[in-house]
Amino acid sequence: MGNKKEITCIACPIGCSLHVEINGSEITVTGNRCKRGENYAFNEITNPRRTVTSNVKVVGGEFPLASVKTSDAIPKKMLFDLIESLREITLKAPVHIGDTVIKNFRDTGIDVLITREVGKK
Amino acid sequence: MNEIKTDALIIGGGAAGMAAAVEVVERGYRAILIERDESTGGVLNQCIHNGFGLHVFKKELTGPEYAHLFQKQMNQKGVEIHSNVFVLEIDRKNKKVTTMTRSGICEYSTKVLIMCTGARERPFGNLRIPGDRPAGIFTAGVAQKFVNLMNVLPGKKAFVLGSGDIGLIMARRLTLEGMKVMGVAELMPYPGGLARNIVQCLDDFDIPLYLSTSVTKVSGKNRLESITLCEFDRETREAVPFSAREVEVDTLILSVGLIPQNELVEDFVKVDSINRGLTVDNYGRTSEEWIFAAGNNVAVYDLVDFVTLEGKNAGQSASEYIKEGILPKKTVKVARGLNVGVITPLRVCTYGQPFTLFIRPGKSMKKAVVSICGGLKTFVKMAVKPAEMIDITVSSDLLENIRAKGFEEIKVDIEEVE
Numbered sequence: 001m002g003n004k005k006e007i008t009c010i011a012c013p014i015g016c017s018l019h020v021e022i023n024g025s026e027i028t029v030t031g032n033r034c035k036r037g038e039n040y041a042f043n044e045i046t047n048p049r050r051t052v053t054s055n056v057k058v059v060g061g062e063f064p065l066a067s068v069k070t071s072d073a074i075p076k077k078m079l080f081d082l083i084e085s086l087r088e089i090t091l092k093a094p095v096h097i098g099d100t101v102i103k104n105f106r107d108t109g110i111d112v113l114i115t116r117e118v119g120k121k
Numbered sequence: 122m123n124e125i126k127t128d129a130l131i132i133g134g135g136a137a138g139m140a141a142a143v144e145v146v147e148r149g150y151r152a153i154l155i156e157r158d159e160s161t162g163g164v165l166n167q168c169i170h171n172g173f174g175l176h177v178f179k180k181e182l183t184g185p186e187y188a189h190l191f192q193k194q195m196n197q198k199g200v201e202i203h204s205n206v207f208v209l210e211i212d213r214k215n216k217k218v219t220t221m222t223r224s225g226i227c228e229y230s231t232k233v234l235i236m237c238t239g240a241r242e243r244p245f246g247n248l249r250i251p252g253d254r255p256a257g258i259f260t261a262g263v264a265q266k267f268v269n270l271m272n273v274l275p276g277k278k279a280f281v282l283g284s285g286d287i288g289l290i291m292a293r294r295l296t297l298e299g300m301k302v303m304g305v306a307e308l309m310p311y312p313g314g315l316a317r318n319i320v321q322c323l324d325d326f327d328i329p330l331y332l333s334t335s336v337t338k339v340s341g342k343n344r345l346e347s348i349t350l351c352e353f354d355r356e357t358r359e360a361v362p363f364s365a366r367e368v369e370v371d372t373l374i375l376s377v378g379l380i381p382q383n384e385l386v387e388d389f390v391k392v393d394s395i396n397r398g399l400t401v402d403n404y405g406r407t408s409e410e411w412i413f414a415a416g417n418n419v420a421v422y423d424l425v426d427f428v429t430l431e432g433k434n435a436g437q438s439a440s441e442y443i444k445e446g447i448l449p450k451k452t453v454k455v456a457r458g459l460n461v462g463v464i465t466p467l468r469v470c471t472y473g474q475p476f477t478l479f480i481r482p483g484k485s486m487k488k489a490v491v492s493i494c495g496g497l498k499t500f501v502k503m504a505v506k507p508a509e510m511i512d513i514t515v516s517s518d519l520l521e522n523i524r525a526k527g528f529e530e531i532k533v534d535i536e537e538v539e
Contacts, residue, residue, distance in 0.1 A: 008316045012175060013424070015316030050321060053170050053183055054297060055269060064272045067169035067185050076325065083297050097189055115169065116185035 049073035061093030130231035135163025137416025137432035138237030139191035144436025162188035176426035240379035240417035257345030276372030288376025293322035402468035405435030458534035
């Protein structure tokens with residue numbers, strides 16, 4: 001006997017309605033329009049993940065903040081942990097898009113990268 | 122007074138203006154982009170979330186990254202950027218634009234003008250909500266600027282009115298930054314934003330979404346102290362008696378729509394009453410021959426990618442106009458048929474190149490057929506809704522067919538099918 005679940009795919013703006021059937025360790029996904037949907041559903045059942053975007057403080061720059069993103073989706077349960085870690089960080093201008101702010105966050109293999117150019121004031 | 126001569130003057134350095142300016146210089150003409158802010162990028166600078174660029178760059182970018190790709194192109198290709206410039210007046214007869222700059226008045230003479238002035242957020246005063254007028258009420262974009270650019274948190278406990286994507290994204294953003302978001306209210310019986318944003322901005326943080334609900338009163342002496350929520354009937358949209366309840370919050374975030382911004386030209390350039398933006402043809406040309414327009418001041422688009430594509434189109438046509446001094450004059454009207462809301466372009470030169478028609482459907486439909494010229498060509502679209510624009514590519518073949526059959530107008534209908 002399987003366990004059924006309906007989830008909305010967040011891989012892209014289309015937002016497909018995915019039907020997931022769980023039979024022990026076997027997970028079947030239907031309703032997805034691409035491979036990313038299948039991966040998303042699989043992760044959502046086993047270990048939900050999210051790409052996180054936020055800001056870090058910058059001193060001596062043309063702006064007080066530089067925006068950041070995770071290089072890939074991190075486990076959802078680590079989300080607030082990551083936000084807390086980012087609060088502790090202050091960078092010195094200049095910072096560049098692609099600069100690494102946190103390397104290998106909590107051993108996930110995922111980095112936090114700068115997404116805004118902040119030049120020196 | 123300073124006087125500057127140029128081939129193309131672009132007003133507004135957001136997504137549309139940056140794309141248009143790049144196209145003009147690529148074709149060997151001088152392009153000056155004027156921007157009232159310190160730097161270009163427009164609202165992209167404060168949209169630090171990702172999801173931009175899937176159409177244009179085939180990858181997912183954040184707003185600042187998306188803007189940066191164009192800023193880089195502008196620098197490499199030699200777009201002249203004049204920032205901190207504020208337009209005072211446009212002289213339609215002499216093709217002159219008077220501006221105020223840090224060093225005084227500057228007058229630009231140009232062969233073409235490309236209007237890329239975007240949209241403004243619908244403000245609190247426009248909602249006519251009774252009650253006090255305390256501090257603590259912000260549009261979502263203003264709150265976003267505070268949090269993402271200025272490092273300022275607007276309050277402690279917030280409520281969001283309107284479920285457009287910006288409102289949903291701000292609900293998440295404020296939660297991450299330590300505010301308590303009590304909920305999101307939407308007057309319509311369905312959410313305004315994308316399904317993915319309901320999931321990742323509200324569900325992920327257990328933020329409740331109240332549909333068919335709105336704010337009917339705001340209270341507070343100096344700072345907002347509470348709001349009153351009321352349910353509304355799905356059909357009649359009248360308030361449900363005795364459904365009012367008070368929620369204590371110090372911050373109200375508004376995500377209640379965008380209004381195309383065209384004060385500079387609306388006295389002499391045609392504006393469409395439903396789009397609320399400038400009427401353009403498939404060249405991006407307005408009713409004034411030398412003025413082109415693209416972006417949210419034409420129609421409010423869902424995706425920045427679409428705005429970029431429209432900006433490019435206007436930049437290309439404007440270059441053609443600089444070169445030839447004229448573009449084909451004969452155009453036919455695009456007519457709204459069944460279930461068509463916002464639609465652009467509104468005029469089409471059938472001798473022109475293929476283009477994209479953007480349509481906001483009038484209602485939600487499981488399966489819809491978009492029909493051009495009463496069935497001359499049809500397109501099937503799944504799960505259409507007013508919150509999401511439909512884009513239709515009008516090919517050279519279709520244009521030729523419309524011309525061959527002698528259609529006086531291009532009628533567009535959207536009908537629900539089984």
